[in-house]
Amino acid sequence: MTPKSTVHMVVCFLQLCIVKGQIICERQIIAEWRVEPKHVLIEWTLRKNICTDFYSECWNVNQNATREDKNLSVPQICPVQLQLGDTLFISSEPSFQSYGMNLVNASKEEFINCPKTDFLQDQQIFVCQIRGLHQVDATWLGVGTHYFAELHKRGPYLCNMGLRLNVTVKQQFCQETPNAPLCSKHGRCLSHVWEKQYSCHCFSQYSGKFCQKFNVCSTKPCHNNASCTEKSDGIRNSYECACPPEFSGKNCTEIVGQCQPHTCFNGNCSNVTPNTFLCKCDKGFTGKTKHFFFFFPLGL
Template sequence: MSQDSFCNTNNTRCLSNSCQNNSACKGFSQESNCHCSDIANNLDKDCDNMRDPYFSSPCQGSVTCVNTPGKRSFQCQCPPGYSGITCEITTGSCGVNSCQHGGICHQDPVDPVCICPAGYTGRFCEIDHNDCASSPCHNGAVCQDGINGYSCLCVPGYQGRHCDLEVNECVSDPCKNGATCLNEIGRYTCICPQYYSAVNYELEIDECWSQPCLNGATCLDALGAYFCDCAPRFLGDHCELNFDDCASQPCLHGGLCVAGGNRYSCNCTVSGFTGTHCETLMPLCWSKPCHHNATCEDSVDNYICHCWPGYTGAQCEMDINECESNPCQSDGECIELSSEKKYGRIAGLPSSFSYLEASGYVCVCQPGFTGGKC
């Protein structure tokens, strides 16, 4: 019997307890093999060096994987509509806390959905609704989308919430000396009369006599007009603009830059704005949009016309016809109290016209008849 028959030398390496972290060691003749515990892919040969638990990206798609410091575990932060350890399960329910932007989950057993607040849409209220999709702004205005709302940036010449109100630039009577003002979009034009002297208008007036050209310009007289030949650095119809001072275009919203000396000023008359640089929007009632002496009241982005009795319409532009029902009998003539031109001519009308008493009518009766309605 050999010496090693019953007392064989143990050549395996498992007696050294070399495997770490609760791993199992399987011994063979000349080597050992460590079978690591439930995170085998995260340990090296002897299971003594733990690696990042989401080193192999276990979470599905672009889902965020969160590691717990000091522990051999990970957690997937699933987006709405997914569940499972690695977000591999698609759910039909909107779920608790899955509706975004304040949406409320309607737990219908057949088809659960998120009830979205105004301004949002999508299965989980994740889509911001585009309020500009219906093109609510008019006349070339730019629509800016917001949360459950929008705003319109009007082009010059229009105003109002939807930029549908045209600004009448002629309301302020900008044209002088009997000129006719022609209202245009975002501007106005003065149609000037041609001034002549003598009985038969054969002598044309020297328009340069009043020295209209400024800043050392030369005035050139023409038929019914004049032209200014500006000195260097000046421009404009009257050479009123200093090129250096106004080169940066400091006046906003179409304001006219007027230079003089070493300074400039902004003429905001035709822009509908006010302020040093025409930066402040004038109240809408500034243009006097209400008719028949109605009172104009500005609101946030519009105006309201308060009509006198006897008038109606958004701008009080319509005179209510009280005689339309033919109230006067016996061939009596019906005359509205709003007929301003008939005051002083008809005995039945008051002595003077007043908007306060312009509602109603009077009947001018035929001879032999009397009474309020003849």
């Protein structure tokens, strides 16, 4: 075996996991919105991708975690998460072709219990039985969760064995306007497997539905344990610092009653207490902050 083929086998093994003797494809719990739609292929077969509990087997979620719907713990092809605009294809198992098999758009209750009644023609996904590769019309892929189950004219009943599929189609709400960048380029447009849509998850210094607001307080402009409050003047975000008693200034960097640069215009400044100072004036100057000049005539 060549090193290249060995690496290929390792990669294939890491991409798959074995659950109860069946090969289950690992799926992402959180997906990021793609700018371009993609084609998704589902193999309509009992040989792989069938799970009896898609919370743990398909999505690798802890069984003790809160579940949205325990009734969906039924044998089924692992659920599919699509974004609006994706294309879905169904590839049928060749051995099923003699059964006259088709797919129907079922209700949630019918999906859980498997269809046991006749379906109207307008509930059938395809106009004829499945043979080879078929594209699911966009009519069946609107926003929301859709439940597809197998329907056949002859042969064994296969729905209870896992030939049913639920497909969730999501849209994104990550743009302030149609031409705006996703999340204002200040976040990621994400959706958890149980969420019904894609939304913005902002980077640390941004907030808002579209991450359009810069959190100026996150830069910590206020010093000396001062508290920062976001303010908006309608054009840009600003802030205001609430300074402790001994500090002042926009960023609370100026000490109240303490010597600052140029506190004494013409003299030396000395701190007396935390709130008082004393100026020692240069010769010829007087005043509290030494900006008064007294001229003494020569000879006096």
